[in-house]
Amino acid sequence: MIEFQNISKVYQGKNGEVQALEHVNLKIMDGEIYGIIGLSGAGKSTLLSMINGLEYPSEGAVLVNGNNICGMSFSGLQKIRRTIGMIFQEFNLLNSRTVRHNISLPLIIAGEDKAVIRERVDKLLQFVGLTDKAEQFPDQLSGGQKQRVGIARALVTNPSILLSDEATSALDPDTMESILDLLKRINKEMGITIVMVTHQIRAVQKICNKVAVMQSGKVIEEGEVFQVFSNPQQEITRDFVRTVVPDVITPSVCRQIRMESKGNYEILRLKFTGNNALGDLIYQINTKFLLKTRILHATVTELDEQTLGILILQISGSPEQIAEVEEYVRDCGVQCEEVKCQYGF
Numbered sequence: 001m002i003e004f005q006n007i008s009k010v011y012q013g014k015n016g017e018v019q020a021l022e023h024v025n026l027k028i029m030d031g032e033i034y035g036i037i038g039l040s041g042a043g044k045s046t047l048l049s050m051i052n053g054l055e056y057p058s059e060g061a062v063l064v065n066g067n068n069i070c071g072m073s074f075s076g077l078q079k080i081r082r083t084i085g086m087i088f089q090e091f092n093l094l095n096s097r098t099v100r101h102n103i104s105l106p107l108i109i110a111g112e113d114k115a116v117i118r119e120r121v122d123k124l125l126q127f128v129g130l131t132d133k134a135e136q137f138p139d140q141l142s143g144g145q146k147q148r149v150g151i152a153r154a155l156v157t158n159p160s161i162l163l164s165d166e167a168t169s170a171l172d173p174d175t176m177e178s179i180l181d182l183l184k185r186i187n188k189e190m191g192i193t194i195v196m197v198t199h200q201i202r203a204v205q206k207i208c209n210k211v212a213v214m215q216s217g218k219v220i221e222e223g224e225v226f227q228v229f230s231n232p233q234q235e236i237t238r239d240f241v242r243t244v245v246p247d248v249i250t251p252s253v254c255r256q257i258r259m260e261s262k263g264n265y266e267i268l269r270l271k272f273t274g275n276n277a278l279g280d281l282i283y284q285i286n287t288k289f290l291l292k293t294r295i296l297h298a299t300v301t302e303l304d305e306q307t308l309g310i311l312i313l314q315i316s317g318s319p320e321q322i323a324e325v326e327e328y329v330r331d332c333g334v335q336c337e338e339v340k341c342q343y344g345f
């Protein structure tokens with residue numbers, strides 16, 4: 001387990017003190033893929049770097065499997081660091097060395113036997129799909145291939161934790177997806193805990209189980225990915241989530257409603273989980289209440305192996321009838337809220 005206990009960090013900047021982190025408390029359990037998301041300058045990288053002692057807090061403690069990183073001797077820290085791999089946005093490879101040499105480096109430094117290194121590197125080359133590139137140089141590889149080398153190098157010491165600092169941020173969308181798939185495999189097949197700093201909500205959506213949202217050095221929202229995505233509490237979280245799970249109606253639909261709608265109506269946003277809720281619920285609303293419903297928006301998203309559905313309905317009828325529908329929907333265990341057309345209403 002990784003535990004941040006009341007972490008604060010103040011840097012001495014050129015123009016005075018910079019409060020990079022403020023009273024951060026987080027627990028990351030073994031086996032999780034934990035996403036830390038936030039805008040630039042939120043404090044994500046500073047927090048991540050404390051796990052392997054690249055940065056130290058000004059206040060608070062960082063515990064890795066019960067060991068306090070802050071009060072540790074150099075040799076103690078070296079021992080812990082061997083159990084933690086790290087990958088970066090810029091890959092940080094040695095361009096003058098082959099792929100094989102780059103991956104071998106941590107073991108060469110540790111004085112490992114040559115035959116052991118060869119066997120381990122061959123296995124990892126196969127795992128990341130680069131067996132045929134072993135004797136090439138980083139400059140001869142694509143961005144995605146370079147990141148695979150970085151990943152293999154991070155895994156070569158058999159770590160139990162992998163830290164990822166914006167590892168997919170410099171990659172095109174397809175390559176990002178394939179690197180995320182690889183990280184998921186590493187977590188599943190090797191049981192490695194992954195802590196992933198990113199500003200890409202897609203990366204969190206695709207592979208994380210838990211997420212912390214950071215703003216101005218503070219964790220402003222935290223929890224299971226499914227919970228946070230299905231019911232975001234903070235504006236910045238809503239903005240992030242909306243880009244991958246849209247939950248608003250488009251301007252053209254708004255215009256259409258305004259032009260066509262007569263009489264009383266409400267627009268309701270329904271959020272549901274599970275595969276069967278959608279069809280049955282609309283059927284029930286239509287037959288039970290004899291109201292006119294119109295679907296304005298619908299999405300179904302897979303999150304951490306669970307389904308989140310969002311449906312925006314226009315319901316025409318008297319205020320009392322609509323209130324009954326809302327009550328019925330909530331009784332069915334579906335989140336329901338009234339929404340306004342944001343554009344011109």
Ligand SMILES: Nc1ncnc2c1ncn2[C@@H]1O[C@H](COP(=O)(O)OP(=O)(O)OP(=O)(O)O)[C@@H](O)[C@H]1O
Pocket residue numbers: 011012013018019020038039040041042043044045046047199
């Ligand atoms: N070595 C340093 N000296 C002074 N200030 C620093 C230093 N490192 C980081 N900071 C400041 O601390 C704050 C948090 O930086 P950090 O890099 O942790 O944020 P981040 O969320 O990872 O941002 P980004 O996504 O841009 O990397 C920023 O205001 C940054 O300018």
